[in-house]
Amino acid sequence: MTRxxxxxxxxxxxxxxxxxxxxxxxxxxxxxxxxxxxxAPDCKFRxxxxxxxxxxxxTRSMKALAFGNFGEAFAFNPAVxxxxxxxxxxxxxGVRRYRNGFTQPTPQASAMRIKKxxxxxxxxxxxxxxxxLATLK
Numbered sequence: 001m002t003r004x005x006x007x008x009x010x011x012x013x014x015x016x017x018x019x020x021x022x023x024x025x026x027x028x029x030x031x032x033x034x035x036x037x038x039x040a041p042d043c044k045f046r047x048x049x050x051x052x053x054x055x056x057x058x059t060r061s062m063k064a065l066a067f068g069n070f071g072e073a074f075a076f077n078p079a080v081x082x083x084x085x086x087x088x089x090x091x092x093x094g095v096r097r098y099r100n101g102f103t104q105p106t107p108q109a110s111a112m113r114i115k116k117x118x119x120x121x122x123x124x125x126x127x128x129x130x131x132x133l134a135t136l137k
Contacts, residue, residue, distance in 0.1 A: 012102050016087070016094035023087045030066035033059070052132040054079075054125060075135075079128040 045053035064073035
């Protein structure tokens with residue numbers, strides 16, 4: 001009995017591939033950040049309210065990642081490190097789905113997956129912000 005292989009669809013790789021390329025591009029910019037003619041402005045959120053914003057430490061985290069300092073990058077902003085790792089994992093999943101064939105889930109299953117992922121991201125970002133509030137001076 002032969003197994004039916006779902007059709008290969010390049011669309012399973014494109015969003016993840018674009019995201020991963022953007023992340024790699026940002027890491028490349030982070031490596032030369034000090035030599036760029038324009039630098040990021042001071043955080044207005046932090047200036048006005050006196051507390052770090054959700055992305056405070058993100059530039060320093062990307063710079064540390066670009067030079068292979070993973071512990072330092074995580075200390076600056078854990079969400080940045082998790083985002084970089086997530087983009088690589090998403091690309092690997094997309095490549096595997098393309099290679100093995102992938103049948104699109106039903107709209108109901110897709111909606112449920114989107115709700116779960118959204119809830120997980122919101123929880124992670126809230127935990128990240130709590131970490132930043134507790135650790136950044």
